[in-house]
Amino acid sequence: MQDTSLTGLFVSLTDRIGLNYEFLATGYEAQIWRDGFVTTLYLIAFLIPVSLIFGLLFAACLTSGKTWLSAPVRAFVEITRNTPTLVQLMFSFLVLNTFVSNLVGGAQNNPLSPFFWVVAVVGLHIAALHAEAIRAGIEAVPASTIEAARGIGFNQWQILRFVEVPLAFRASLPSIVNNLINLVKLTTVGNAIAVSEITYASIMVWTQRDNVVSLMIVILLFFSLINLIVARVGLWVERKLAVPGYGL
């Protein structure tokens, strides 16, 4: 009961300064909008680990020194970085998804949802950017450190796991946080294939209510808040992991 009265108070207060949030008092549209925020948060929560895992994998391939491993990944990274994510998403959804549908015999059997395709495409896109950042970090690890590790009997994998990645991760953390902020912003392309994230949900509301400005203010503040949190967490991790006397 108190919740509704608070909503009512908010609606009447914002109405006085010319903003229209009347839909919050209705059940259906408010529900769509809330779900939009939740879906965006879900996308972000799925995408961050996916992009980091694949970014690390790509970076390992790029620095492996084996051409059959690094060349395909290099090609993928360059194509992903230099074509719009929206085009990749449309291509994946309209072409690859249709292939999968045909393979399993009809769209009704297709287990891959639009949500999956957004996570896959945006995740791999950001993973490509992470890979470049981590690769630069790995190349910045001093050769003498690696020689020392080899000298005490580490094999190639151990050097990567215990020497290169921990140091490279620290060096590339600022770029990674930057990429994660891009990731948060890229979740909105899900709109194109009807994933009901926040922009899609907002379109549903504002076509009925014609209150674009009111919704836009909330969306912009929402993304600013998420990106502020991502940047702050990144800074915290950076401080936490800082090695005294190494790097900047």
Add this chain to the structure above:
Amino acid sequence: MTTASLSISSGSNRILRNGGFLALPLIILVWSLADPTLGREVLQWIPYLASGFMMNIVIAVLAMALGTLVGTIFGILQLVPYRLVRYPVIGYVQLFRNAPHLVLIFATTYIFPFEIVIFGNYLPFPDWVKAVIGLAIPASAYIAEITRGAILSIPTTQWEAGKGLGFSRNQSLRWIILPQCLRRSLPPWMNVAASITMGTALASLVGVHELLHAATDASTAVRRMDFTIIAYIVVMAAFFLLCYPISRLTRRLEARFKAA
């Protein structure tokens, strides 16, 4: 031995890189030749797709021009000693730097009217102009940060030397500081340009007739699976051919400036 293998791998990398640049157009060419009926369709639709791509380029160029102008001014304003000016500008930059491009394109498309009245004349306000403004906003926010960073990276002694030579603060900025900023901010500016160029594809979602929109039109008109695939490969190839040289050049400039 290490140097030899390194130079070999960098040599093969160069071949891969330059060959990779043409890989997408080659796929299109080979596939079109292998299946003449498909090739004829592609040939028929290429002018339509090209007209869409022209729109992308126009939007990107105008958005970058507007964004650079506003962004440079805002970058300078972020450093003025008056709080009343500085804080709103910092707020603008932070808000729009963190906002998704798509949200800003939606904002400008749905908030601005479809026509404007100037002295009783009705001027149409087409969607693509709104997309230009929608992309110029984040561009200006990024460029404001780039400009601010570049100005701050110039040693204070330069300002002092300017003062010593009798330059006022504004004159120092104009004749001593900004020319040096130009060089430092070129690589990040090119990154923004590439990102905005790719952002123009988002305009298709608000109905602007650009390349992605044209490709969707074409594939719904032809209704052939292989044509749909090749149409999207054409879209990717077009953006790739435009953005890849920019990003290569950016990386080369970055490396050269770092060495200098």
